[in-house]
Amino acid sequence: MLRAFLILVLCLALAPFSAPEAAAQETQETIDRSATGGAQTLEDIMARQRGEEVAPKTGDAASNARDLSGQLGTLGGASDPDLWRALRYGSADITVSSGGEVASVLMQDGGMAWLEFRQGPLAKYGGYLLLGTLALLLVFFVLRGRVKLDYEKTGRTVTRFKSFERAAHWLLAGSFILLGITGLLTLFGRMFIAPYISKEFNATLLMASKYIHNNVAWAFIVALVAVFVMWGWHNIPNRTDITWFAQAGGIVGSKHPPAKKFNGGQKIIFWSVILLGGSISLSGVSLLFPFDFPMFMKTFDLMRSVGIESLPIYGPLPTAMAPHEEMQYAQAWHAIVAFVLMAIIIAHIYIGSVGMEGAYDAMGSGEVDEAWARQHHSLWLEELQAKDKAAPKDATPAE
Amino acid sequence: MKAMMLGFAALIVISVGSYFALQELGFSSEDRGSGDAVRLD
Numbered sequence: 135m136l137r138a139f140l141i142l143v144l145c146l147a148l149a150p151f152s153a154p155e156a157a158a159q160e161t162q163e164t165i166d167r168s169a170t171g172g173a174q175t176l177e178d179i180m181a182r183q184r185g186e187e188v189a190p191k192t193g194d195a196a197s198n199a200r201d202l203s204g205q206l207g208t209l210g211g212a213s214d215p216d217l218w219r220a221l222r223y224g225s226a227d228i229t230v231s232s233g234g235e236v237a238s239v240l241m242q243d244g245g246m247a248w249l250e251f252r253q254g255p256l257a258k259y260g261g262y263l264l265l266g267t268l269a270l271l272l273v274f275f276v277l278r279g280r281v282k283l284d285y286e287k288t289g290r291t292v293t294r295f296k297s298f299e300r301a302a303h304w305l306l307a308g309s310f311i312l313l314g315i316t317g318l319l320t321l322f323g324r325m326f327i328a329p330y331i332s333k334e335f336n337a338t339l340l341m342a343s344k345y346i347h348n349n350v351a352w353a354f355i356v357a358l359v360a361v362f363v364m365w366g367w368h369n370i371p372n373r374t375d376i377t378w379f380a381q382a383g384g385i386v387g388s389k390h391p392p393a394k395k396f397n398g399g400q401k402i403i404f405w406s407v408i409l410l411g412g413s414i415s416l417s418g419v420s421l422l423f424p425f426d427f428p429m430f431m432k433t434f435d436l437m438r439s440v441g442i443e444s445l446p447i448y449g450p451l452p453t454a455m456a457p458h459e460e461m462q463y464a465q466a467w468h469a470i471v472a473f474v475l476m477a478i479i480i481a482h483i484y485i486g487s488v489g490m491e492g493a494y495d496a497m498g499s500g501e502v503d504e505a506w507a508r509q510h511h512s513l514w515l516e517e518l519q520a521k522d523k524a525a526p527k528d529a530t531p532a533e
Numbered sequence: 534m535k536a537m538m539l540g541f542a543a544l545i546v547i548s549v550g551s552y553f554a555l556q557e558l559g560f561s562s563e564d565r566g567s568g569d570a571v572r573l574d
Contacts, residue, residue: 298534304540305547312544345552353547357540421559458534 171310224456233234236425236457248462256466257321262474267477271484285505292518294509299364303434303497306407312350314476316343319410321469348422355415362408368395369404374513384510395514403482410475417468421461428460430467
């Protein structure tokens with residue numbers, strides 16, 4: 135009796151220590167993995183992390199994963215490298231209910247290269263180009279000084295540009311300066327304004343820049359067309375330009391090479407404005423209406439059709455582009471060409487203001503002294519004088 | 534100087550005009566990237 139009593143006491147005393155272990159073994163043995171095909175469950179994962187033994191899985195990993203479809207979607211937990219690769223490189227067969235081709239691109243890794251280019255080389259070398267141009271002009275001004283009028287002023291003037299021509303010039307100039315400043319603020323604001331002034335101020339500037347840039351762009355395009363129509367004919371290169379360039383336009387040295395209405399240097403400026411400004415306008419319109427007017431794949435196809443397969447620095451031309459990539463290329467091209475044109479226009483502003491005596495009058499009042507016309511546009515002056523002789527001033531025009 | 538002012542006036546007229554014209558055409562991202570099934574506010 136006493137013996138039986140001692141056994142009972144011992145069992146009761148040891149029961150609390152042995153019960154959890156037995157219960158755990160029972161739990162592990164009774165886990166129902168039929169729903170997952172024997173694959174591991176969250177309990178398994180947690181148990182393994184605690185360093186506990188986990189019951190072996192049944193079946194191979196792939197089949198176990200596929201059986202997870204009920205939990206994780208159509209592919210379950212299976213890794214499908216081909217699918218992810220297709221998504222990564224934009225070749226996956228994606229169906230979207232709205233948004234079209236643009237929305238079917240789930241990953242667009244080219245965006246990263248564009249972002250790095252925009253914040254890196256574009257901003258860096260673009261900034262250097264503008265600062266370098268200003269520095270060169272300053273050096274030139276110090277060394278050469280102002281291009282002075284060598285002939286004595288006559289007091290008689292000739293009309294260099296009519297009112298309509300000057301208005302179109304200032305429309306083009308004003309819009310270009312506004313577009314240039316707002317474009318630079320958009321590119322450099324985050325680098326130079328946000329950290330040193332404030333993010334709020336930068337955000338306000340960016341918002342204003344966006345409105346100005348998007349809408350003033352149309353004024354620039356209108357003026358560009360007007361200027362091309364007015365002056366395109368006068369800017370066709372001819373033989374006098376060769377002499378003009380051979381004598382460096384009289385800017386270096388003391389000669390005054392003959393020129394018609396526009397000299398060789400002005401023709402360079404004119405065609406730069408028309409071609410680069412035209413290109414900026416096209417890429418700008420492409421950016422203003424995102425995805426509606428993609429230009430680059432068409433351009434690359436055109437280049438390939440004439441045998442150009444790759445470009446220096448860039449490498450082989452792409453054969454397929456995501457819609458977003460088209461926009462990134464348009465932005466990069468827009469900015470690159472704009473930087474080049476800004477540098478050219480800075481030089482133009484220099485020579486048309488402080489760089490040359492009497493040059494501003496041509497676009498200010500439109501009237502230039504005959505001495506200035508003789509020095510810089512002798513052939514044009516001769517043409518005007520010949521016309522004047524052919525039609526005396528007191529002649530009455532035919533009604 | 535008068536021609537310069539004329540040019541700048543044309544700049545303002547064209548820019549303001551284009552702003553309203555583009556709004557009429559449904560140019561904004563809100564108009565183009567949204568639809569009846571999307572509620573932004």
